[in-house]
Amino acid sequence: MPEMEPSLEPDPLADVLHLLRLTGTFYCVPELTAPWGIAVPDLGDQLVLVAVTEGSCLLQLKSGAQFCLRPGQMVLLTHGQPVDLKSYEESTLTPLFDIPATRHTPQFETMVFGGGGDVTRMTCGVLRVDHAAAGHLTGLLPEAIFLDGFEAASGSWVQSTLNYLAEEARHPKPGGETVLTRLTDILVVQAIRSWLENGDVPETGWLAALRDRKIGRALQAFHRAPQESWTIETLAQQAGMSRSAFAARFRQMTGEAVLQYATRWRMQLAHRALKESDRSLAEIAADMGYDSEAAFSRAFKRVLGCTPGAARKA
Known part of the structure; x- marks a missing residue:
């Protein structure tokens, strides 16, 4: 063989x-x-x-x-x-x-x-x-x-x-x-x-989470496909952990809840797409995993404090 x-x-x-x-x-x-x-x-x-x-x-x-x-x-x-x-x-x-x-x-x-x-x-x-x-x-x-x-x-x-x-x-x-x-x-x-x-890399926080054998696997999966319909359960499966253990360890290491992190990450990607491309709001919303512009716009304003339209004009 x-x-x-x-x-x-x-x-x-x-x-x-x-x-x-x-x-x-x-x-x-x-x-x-x-x-x-x-x-x-x-x-x-x-x-x-x-x-x-x-x-x-x-x-x-x-x-x-x-x-x-x-x-x-x-x-x-x-x-x-x-x-x-x-x-x-x-x-x-x-x-x-x-x-x-x-x-x-x-x-x-x-x-x-x-x-x-x-x-x-x-x-x-x-x-x-x-x-x-x-x-x-x-x-x-x-x-x-x-x-x-x-x-x-x-x-x-x-x-x-x-x-x-x-x-x-x-x-x-x-x-x-x-x-x-x-x-x-x-x-x-x-x-x-x-x-x-x-260097003197912090032992806690986002970099430490990336280096963590289990949390890092979940972050890697999410970063590669942020548009997927990720849940705490599916990310926990990527980490090989139970839902509750994963959620607790993720918050401890990153300082954020799992879905809060996911939403903020998507909105950062969306903000850059709005500023640097002429793609429609519907296209960007779909890329971020949202079925409707309205739901995407609400999440965008909640996370970044302004509407997608205002972000594009700024």
Whole structure:
């Protein structure tokens, strides 16, 4: 008989990372010569990656956290907060949008700035997430994640990727923008994955529920098909638990009742669909498992505090 392949354990956290669809809103490759200083403003609830490929950079957050980045090192800012980038502690800061840059496409630019001294090159990306699951995850991340490409835990490919970014930045080739943006996206995912594997991840809450062998299976099933007519009983079956034990453990870990969580999740998905597509209310309601627009609209207003129509216009 042919040898059976080992079955893989369900990994709901991997599912969430798979849903981490990133949309790059802005990419920049600066060439900076000391002394230089850049004041980056609040960029909204977006992810900001700063990866140094040559020279060094002092990165300072308003919270007081500080990183001195060398080639092969990067910081992911998870909530788009203001940050100062400098060559030296005493460097004078210039607002980011006051610095001349060469815009190559609406989303990609290069920049040459500074006093003519030692050179620092970086790759920077500003990205947003495009799925409720991923948005829930990024909301739980620390304000900054540091990743060192030279650390064995990060994998040698991270350093190779940064070296490749540096080469593309120094010697642009046809398709170079696509290479830079896609590799930047990959590094963002790797930074988050590194934190999940090695960081100070909470032992309670949503992430802990995803990691729980039983509750995680139920969450994975729901996240994969939120439009299905899930009940406490059917989700408990996914978890391999009794209805009462599942409901109690789910609330203990997530802080929400099972069906309250399911409704809120669906409404988050619906809100994004209303904002980013021209699909009809009836179509979106059906996608979320509702038989009528009226029932969907009532649930939407109860959870999000406004009607679907008002959400679409906002």
